[in-house]
Amino acid sequence: MSLALAGHLPNLAGGALIGLAAGALRLTSGHIAGISGIARLALRGPERGWRLAFLAGLILAGLIPAGPAASLTAGLAETPLPTLAGAGLLVGLGTGLGNGCTSGHGICGLARLSRRSLVAVAVFMATAMLTVLIRHHTAGIWQ
Amino acid sequence: MSPASARGSTSTLAALGCGLLFGAGLLLSGMTSPARVLGFLDITGQITGQWDPSLAFVMGGALAVAAPLFALARRRGAALNGRPLADPASRLPDARLLAGAALFGLGWGLAGLCPGPALVDLALRPWPALVFTGPMLAGLLLSRRD
Numbered sequence: 076m077s078l079a080l081a082g083h084l085p086n087l088a089g090g091a092l093i094g095l096a097a098g099a100l101r102l103t104s105g106h107i108a109g110i111s112g113i114a115r116l117a118l119r120g121p122e123r124g125w126r127l128a129f130l131a132g133l134i135l136a137g138l139i140p141a142g143p144a145a146s147l148t149a150g151l152a153e154t155p156l157p158t159l160a161g162a163g164l165l166v167g168l169g170t171g172l173g174n175g176c177t178s179g180h181g182i183c184g185l186a187r188l189s190r191r192s193l194v195a196v197a198v199f200m201a202t203a204m205l206t207v208l209i210r211h212h213t214a215g216i217w218q
Numbered sequence: 219m220s221p222a223s224a225r226g227s228t229s230t231l232a233a234l235g236c237g238l239l240f241g242a243g244l245l246l247s248g249m250t251s252p253a254r255v256l257g258f259l260d261i262t263g264q265i266t267g268q269w270d271p272s273l274a275f276v277m278g279g280a281l282a283v284a285a286p287l288f289a290l291a292r293r294r295g296a297a298l299n300g301r302p303l304a305d306p307a308s309r310l311p312d313a314r315l316l317a318g319a320a321l322f323g324l325g326w327g328l329a330g331l332c333p334g335p336a337l338v339d340l341a342l343r344p345w346p347a348l349v350f351t352g353p354m355l356a357g358l359l360l361s362r363r364d
Contacts, residue, residue: 136241167357173318
């Protein structure tokens with residue numbers, strides 16, 4: 076158990092940094108660090124300045140030399156492009172309609188004990204797991 | 219900028235810093251890799267012993283830090299810059315929320331990418347990340363009329 080936990084220290088530490096970033100934005104400015112909402116309103120909305128700055132920081136973080144890009148993005152280059160494009164469209168439509176994603180509902184929403192976010196997290200987790208399960212068992216058809 | 223206009227506006231530098239910190243956390247957490255995310259979402263791994271619980275640790279670490287900071291902000295009643303706390307709708311879950319969450323889950327399960335990691339990946343693997351984030355931004359704009 077302690078060995079398993081030690082193996083997940085980067086996950087825990089990374090999560091803590093994400094929580095710190097979300098908490099700092101809330102405490103300093105009152106905003107919700109929901110990436111889909113920030114991205115949508117950065118394109119078309121009021122107060123685009125801070126949102127564009129937040130997104131710039133997010134993208135720039137990818138330049139931190141944390142390891143080989145191939146392992147940091149493992150699985151990305153192997154994903155068929157039509158799958159990426161279709162999934163991207165679904166993620167955009169879904170998070171726009173549902174008013175949040177893994178960060179907005181999953182972290183900020185749960186941190187502020189929102190009932191709507193709890194329901195949203197249960198639904199997108201279950202749907203994502205079901206999607207992977209169905210693809211897993213129909214791999215011959217999909218690939 | 220006069221103090222009056224500075225009050226209530228969100229500092230660009232603070233937002234940039236928060237974005238950078240958020241992205242660094244995603245990078246360290248392993249969630250920028252679709253393979254790892256799919257390894258968590260694949261529940262058959264619980265039977266075969268191949269299940270990757272990483273994402274649960276990421277969520278746990280994030281909530282352990284975010285929850286007390288959100289509670290502190292709530293107790294203050296306003297942000298440090300004097301703004302009221304953004305308080306998204308607290309009404310009951312509706313069909314729009316359920317449909318949106320289900321569509322998001324479908325896309326997340328197909329590619330193993332959600333909005334934050336996809337944007338961080340733009341700097342690491344620009345082309346495949348753009349093939350995902352381009353349609354994602356289009357979907358975000360198409361999803362609402364406001």
